Structure formats: structure tokens, C-alpha cells
Amino acid sequence: MGIKVLLVDDHLMVRKGLRFFLSTQTEIELVGEASNGEEALEKVCTLKPNVILMDLTMPIMDGIEATKRIKGIDSAVKIIVLTSFSDQDHVVPALQAGADGYQLKDIEPDELVQTIKAVHAGERHLHPAATTQLLNHVSTGSKQTEAERDFNELTPREKEVLRQITLGKNNKEISSELFITEKTVKTHVSNILSKLGLHDRTQAAILAMKNNWFES
Known part of the structure; x- marks a missing residue:
């Protein structure tokens, strides 16, 4: 049985592209899709995914709130943020919410697959830009008097x-x-x-x- 993946993104074209690519991967099974965080929350309970590819900016419930709630329901579910944003205002809250990975949407397809596999295996995978923002945040936080x-x-x-x-x-x-x-x-x-x-x-x-x- 492959890694069960739930795709969460409010853009239909993004979901269609990812759906097509992931369907070519023998080790990955796309079990469902959601267009917002609230929908994702419902589908986590019924579809029991291993890994979630989570967009951040979505209507009704954004990816950060959804990540937080999903982790509260089942901390074993791995969540990879897949977004266009690499600034500290998005990276830090997402990781604080419990995201296990953070990648940008311009990621190479093969690298996305490796990220899914690595995160499923328990590793944390961050885009270099996200790592930089995280380090900057930690550094700033350590500058207390x-x-x-x-x-x-x-x-x-x-x-x-x-x-x-x-x-x-x-x-x-x-x-x-x-x-x-x-x-x-x-x-x-x-x-x-x-x-x-x-x-x-x-x-x-x-x-x-x-x-x-x-x-x-």
C-alpha cells in the first residue's frame, strides 16, 4: 500500500496538476482533495491520510489553522505546507502550528516526491528559504536583553x-x-x-x- 496523501488547495488547476503527477507515482496514493481547511478537517477523519499537502491561503479556514486543528485530532498525520510564500510571517506560524515540511510550489516534481517520502518516514523537510526564515526568527528571539x-x-x-x-x-x-x-x-x-x-x-x-x- 502506498503513502496515502490528501491534497488541500483552493486552486483547481493546482490540484489537477498535482493529481496528475501524483497518479504516476507507484508509492503514493492520492486518497482525496479539499479546497479549504474546513473541508480538509472533515476529510482527515474519513480518509485517514498519512501525509497532507497543505496550501496556506484559502477561504473559510486557512492552512495554518487547519494544520493546528488536524494535529490536535491526530498528531501522527504528517503535514507538508506547499505554498508560494517564503516570508517569516508565513513560515514561522506554519511550523509553530505543527507542519512537518515546508515547500514552495515551484518545487521540482521529483523533489516533492522525495519530500513526501522523507516526511512520511519522520524527517522534517524545509525549503532553504523556509530554513533561513526559521533561523532568522530564532536568532531574533534570542536577542532579548x-x-x-x-x-x-x-x-x-x-x-x-x-x-x-x-x-x-x-x-x-x-x-x-x-x-x-x-x-x-x-x-x-x-x-x-x-x-x-x-x-x-x-x-x-x-x-x-x-x-x-x-x-x-
Whole structure:
């Protein structure tokens, strides 16, 4: 039995072209087609495909939302995004939604077949442009300030204590507010200053306010 593929695209000509090509592949069985994400969602339940070729921009329900929902129903289904878009606004959300592959529609037919086989076997296949966008996203995300990284290392309780410090409260007031001993407050304050690389609580308060850490 071949790899069962479901084709999802709102353009009839695209589906016809892919249908014709995939029908020539002995190891691939095209089990169905859908013109939007909502239709794909219904057909996944009845056709049980192994791999889905998913367009992104479609009416009613787009490919990103469909990918997210399908993965929620059956995480074993492999989804390859097949689109014309290679920008970060499309690549990153698609991969975050759970796509196992990302290819552009100008892909060579033989390469598409290899992608389907590889993704079905458990590999992740990305077009070079998609890989670049993903790396750029990761790189941008890692450029958070050192202060933010340090803040994220604080425990929930330490963050609560720091918030009280920004409100101008002393150890006794913090102790009363959080129902902990003054000794415990002092320990938390010491840990906060150490993790943030600061010398005193005033610096801690200024840093927290400067970065809007406790803005509601």
C-alpha cells in the first residue's frame, strides 16, 4: 500500500496538476482533495491520510489553522505546507502550528516526491528559504536583553517580591503582604539582586520599571 496523501488547495488547476503527477507515482496514493481547511478537517477523519499537502491561503479556514486543528485530532498525520510564500510571517506560524515540511510550489516534481517520502518516514523537510526564515526568527528571539533573560530566571515568588519592591515596600511590608517571614524576604531579595547582577533594591526597582516587567 502506498503513502496515502490528501491534497488541500483552493486552486483547481493546482490540484489537477498535482493529481496528475501524483497518479504516476507507484508509492503514493492520492486518497482525496479539499479546497479549504474546513473541508480538509472533515476529510482527515474519513480518509485517514498519512501525509497532507497543505496550501496556506484559502477561504473559510486557512492552512495554518487547519494544520493546528488536524494535529490536535491526530498528531501522527504528517503535514507538508506547499505554498508560494517564503516570508517569516508565513513560515514561522506554519511550523509553530505543527507542519512537518515546508515547500514552495515551484518545487521540482521529483523533489516533492522525495519530500513526501522523507516526511512520511519522520524527517522534517524545509525549503532553504523556509530554513533561513526559521533561523532568522530564532536568532531574533534570542536577542532579548540580558536583563530579560535574568528576569526569566527568577522564581515566581522572587518575581512577586520584586514587584513589591517596585511598589516601594520594605521587607516588613512585603512580609505582611505575601505572608512570609522577613528572613525569607531577605533571602528572596538577596537572590533577586544576585540573579539580576545588581547591588541594591533601588537598582532592582528601576530596572523592573524601565523594562515594564509588571505593567498590567
